Amino acid sequence: MELDLSLSAAELTARLVDIESVSGNERALADAIAAAISGLPHLTVHRDGNVIVARTTLGRAERVVLAGHIDTVPVAGNLPSHLDGDLLYGCGSCDMKSGVAVQLRLAGQVTAAARDVTYVFYDCEEVEAERNGLLRLSRSRPELLAADFAVLMEPTAATIEGGCQGTLRAEVSTRGERAHSARSWLGSNAIHSAGGILDVLRAYQARQPVVDGLSYHEGLNAVGISGGVAGNVIPDECVVSVNFRFAPDRSSQQAADHVRETFAGFDVRITDSASGARPGLSRPAAASFVAAMGGEPRAKLGWTDVARFDALGIPAVNYGPGDPTLAHRRDEHVPLAQIAECEARMLAWLAA
Amino acid sequence: MELDLSLSAAELTARLVDIESVSGNERALADAIAAAISGLPHLTVHRDGNVIVARTTLGRAERVVLAGHIDTVPVAGNLPSHLDGDLLYGCGSCDMKSGVAVQLRLAGQVTAAARDVTYVFYDCEEVEAERNGLLRLSRSRPELLAADFAVLMEPTAATIEGGCQGTLRAEVSTRGERAHSARSWLGSNAIHSAGGILDVLRAYQARQPVVDGLSYHEGLNAVGISGGVAGNVIPDECVVSVNFRFAPDRSSQQAADHVRETFAGFDVRITDSASGARPGLSRPAAASFVAAMGGEPRAKLGWTDVARFDALGIPAVNYGPGDPTLAHRRDEHVPLAQIAECEARMLAWLAA
Numbered sequence: 001m002e003l004d005l006s007l008s009a010a011e012l013t014a015r016l017v018d019i020e021s022v023s024g025n026e027r028a029l030a031d032a033i034a035a036a037i038s039g040l041p042h043l044t045v046h047r048d049g050n051v052i053v054a055r056t057t058l059g060r061a062e063r064v065v066l067a068g069h070i071d072t073v074p075v076a077g078n079l080p081s082h083l084d085g086d087l088l089y090g091c092g093s094c095d096m097k098s099g100v101a102v103q104l105r106l107a108g109q110v111t112a113a114a115r116d117v118t119y120v121f122y123d124c125e126e127v128e129a130e131r132n133g134l135l136r137l138s139r140s141r142p143e144l145l146a147a148d149f150a151v152l153m154e155p156t157a158a159t160i161e162g163g164c165q166g167t168l169r170a171e172v173s174t175r176g177e178r179a180h181s182a183r184s185w186l187g188s189n190a191i192h193s194a195g196g197i198l199d200v201l202r203a204y205q206a207r208q209p210v211v212d213g214l215s216y217h218e219g220l221n222a223v224g225i226s227g228g229v230a231g232n233v234i235p236d237e238c239v240v241s242v243n244f245r246f247a248p249d250r251s252s253q254q255a256a257d258h259v260r261e262t263f264a265g266f267d268v269r270i271t272d273s274a275s276g277a278r279p280g281l282s283r284p285a286a287a288s289f290v291a292a293m294g295g296e297p298r299a300k301l302g303w304t305d306v307a308r309f310d311a312l313g314i315p316a317v318n319y320g321p322g323d324p325t326l327a328h329r330r331d332e333h334v335p336l337a338q339i340a341e342c343e344a345r346m347l348a349w350l351a352a
Numbered sequence: 353m354e355l356d357l358s359l360s361a362a363e364l365t366a367r368l369v370d371i372e373s374v375s376g377n378e379r380a381l382a383d384a385i386a387a388a389i390s391g392l393p394h395l396t397v398h399r400d401g402n403v404i405v406a407r408t409t410l411g412r413a414e415r416v417v418l419a420g421h422i423d424t425v426p427v428a429g430n431l432p433s434h435l436d437g438d439l440l441y442g443c444g445s446c447d448m449k450s451g452v453a454v455q456l457r458l459a460g461q462v463t464a465a466a467r468d469v470t471y472v473f474y475d476c477e478e479v480e481a482e483r484n485g486l487l488r489l490s491r492s493r494p495e496l497l498a499a500d501f502a503v504l505m506e507p508t509a510a511t512i513e514g515g516c517q518g519t520l521r522a523e524v525s526t527r528g529e530r531a532h533s534a535r536s537w538l539g540s541n542a543i544h545s546a547g548g549i550l551d552v553l554r555a556y557q558a559r560q561p562v563v564d565g566l567s568y569h570e571g572l573n574a575v576g577i578s579g580g581v582a583g584n585v586i587p588d589e590c591v592v593s594v595n596f597r598f599a600p601d602r603s604s605q606q607a608a609d610h611v612r613e614t615f616a617g618f619d620v621r622i623t624d625s626a627s628g629a630r631p632g633l634s635r636p637a638a639a640s641f642v643a644a645m646g647g648e649p650r651a652k653l654g655w656t657d658v659a660r661f662d663a664l665g666i667p668a669v670n671y672g673p674g675d676p677t678l679a680h681r682r683d684e685h686v687p688l689a690q691i692a693e694c695e696a697r698m699l700a701w702l703a704a
Contacts (some may be wrong), residue, residue: 165534167533167534167584169583180654181519181571181573181575181595181597182517182519182571182597182653182654182655183569183571183653183654184571184573184597185558185569185571189553189573189574191550191553191574191575191576191577191592192550192553192554192573192574194550194577195547195550195551195553195554198543198544198546198547198550199547201541201543201544201547202544202547206537217535217537219533219534219535219536219537221533221536221541221544221586222541222543222544222579222580222587223533223543223580223581223582223583223584223585223586223587224543224579224580224583224587225543225546225577225578225579225580225590226577226578226580227574227576227577228574228575228576228577228578228593229575230575231521231575231576231593231595232519232575232595233575234573234575235574235575235576238577240543241580241583243533243583243584245533245534245536301534301535302532302534302535303534
């Protein structure tokens with residue numbers, strides 16, 4: 001499985017798609033990427049498991065990271081890739097092997113840019129956070145990620161999506177007292193009491209704050225509810241699982257405080273939480289990126305790995321080919337023209 | 353395993369308890385009961401599986417049924433029986449082998465009473481309704497159950513409990529539209545909508561009607577709730593399982609109509625329903641029974657097999673030794689004095 005960097009980014013995408021790399025099974029693809037870039041004299045290549053980092057060392061005043069994950073969700077009868085007119089279909093075509101193809105094309109061509117570049121290819125993005133290769137690298141070799149700005153080449157339909165919202169999950173619960181349902185007044189119904197939790201959710205006014213010029217949109221939602229002991233028993237517990245998506249002007253701690261305050265009077269247990277990321281579009285490297293890519297940047301509402309860069313103090317944006325709403329779908333695909341457009345704009349920006 | 357009907361009812365209870373008869377395993381006990389009463393010249397005995405019916409045929413104007421189930425819930429380390437002072441412990445001692453012992457004592461002694469008597473011993477009361485021996489008999493040989501009045505000798509602490517409340521279960525549900533929880537406003541949250549169902553339950557005013565002189569107490573309760581797809585998905589369905597306990601002045605159909613009306617605007621699916629039973633204490637046979645037993649009759653709030661007699665047009669009450677709240681407990685027991693009291697009062701009534 002050889003990756004020829006002289007192929008077009010579109011052709012390279014097809015090659016990448018055809019090397020199956022479901023999370024946990026990235027070795028063959030990581031090997032192919034390492035082989036393709038290891039001989040390039042302008043890059044210093046590091047490997048850590050199936051994470052590959054390649055860096056220019058031109059001594060420029062500014063350094064940017066271009067990052068992409070090389071794993072995919074499980075194959076769903078959508079391999080190998082195939083072309084239908086100007087659209088390339090196949091598992092990972094949109095999320096995000098077309099972005100990885102652009103990274104590889106840039107790694108091959110950009111020998112002496114206006115800014116130093118760090119290319120990061122990482123594994124296990126589509127699974128639980130603890131397996132994420134970028135997280136592992138940020139803990140074991142943070143110096144390899146040092147930069148002034150980062151572009152995560154996730155699918156955004158070639159429009160800059162700035163920062164990302166945070167996400168927090170909590171279990172909000174009520175307690176009651178069991179009783180036989182034929183004598184329900186001897187107990188206290190925890191499911192009925194959970195009506196109070198749903199009241200709070202129904203009345204909740206979600207903020208839509210503007211952060212660094214981009215409009216975010218928060219949301220507080222029940223994503224699960226459970227309660228009940230048996231068909232003839234008044235239940236003594238009801239648990240509502242709540243997901244709070246919060247704008248990047250709140251920290252995880254502030255988000256947790258807000259959720260506890262919102263559900264004051266109920267038992268609240270925060271089960272997991274991931275900070276968002278501010279877009280940081282006013283920093284010089286970001287500003288030049290925005291100018292070079294064109295279009296109107298918008299806020300990223302879903303959580304992405306840009307938050308990891310934010311946690312390292314590095315402003316980051318999402319930018320790449322492919323419609324993000326097609327990700328994880330059996331019919332995921334990417335327009336060839338968008339791959340070419342991303343490559344051309346990124347090339348122009350790095351050369352400027 | 354021989355049952356000697358000349359033993360006291362208390363001693364007989366201990367013998368019955370020591371013949372294990374968890375639902376489905378009643379054969380040995382049914383055999384012993386059949387053997388004990390088959391030789392009695394004043395009784396005509398019928399057997400259908402593990403259901404045994406014994407009838408006097410004196411040609412009296414009135415006939416009464418004395419019924420008891422011979423099965424128990426699973427043994428919980430509480431066999432064989434043992435005495436502790438005046439209390440007999442053991443699986444089934446309270447629910448309801450002490451009642452069955454009284455039935456057997458009466459069957460042995462009452463050779464020529466003022467009313468004809470039908471003794472019914474039946475299996476599988478503690479499991480799903482379709483296996484219930486009394487239900488089977490009411491379908492296959494309803495003429496064997498024909499009577500003017502029935503006493504179900506379930507534990508009531510030797511106080512008459514009249515009729516019983518009906519029970520109905522329904523699934524009340526809401527529909528929404530799935531969306532990613534990062535863009536919750538693109539969907540519609542079915543769990544939030546279920547707040548409307550809980551509003552109805554919290555505001556519900558349960559009736560406490562007096563029926564045939566006894567005070568019932570209805571209840572409408574959630575006994576289960578479930579909803580949720582994944583931690584990042586706005587759920588499109590939420591189901592609340594509701595249990596309606598209704599007084600015997602409503603039929604099952606009226607109860608279903610009431611539940612549908614109460615949850616107007618929501619999807620309501622009735623999943624099962626069992627009618628209650630009016631106490632019928634004003635009928636002559638019942639009135640003489642109330643007078644003979646003494647004490648103030650109260651309403652039976654839980655559902656019992658008296659409802660099957662009601663469905664056959666036979667007024668019925670619950671009356672027997674043992675505290676009903678001890679039923680199904682590992683430490684279930686019965687006061688010996690209550691067994692003797694029940695036997696004496698029943699004897700007096702039948703002889704009158």
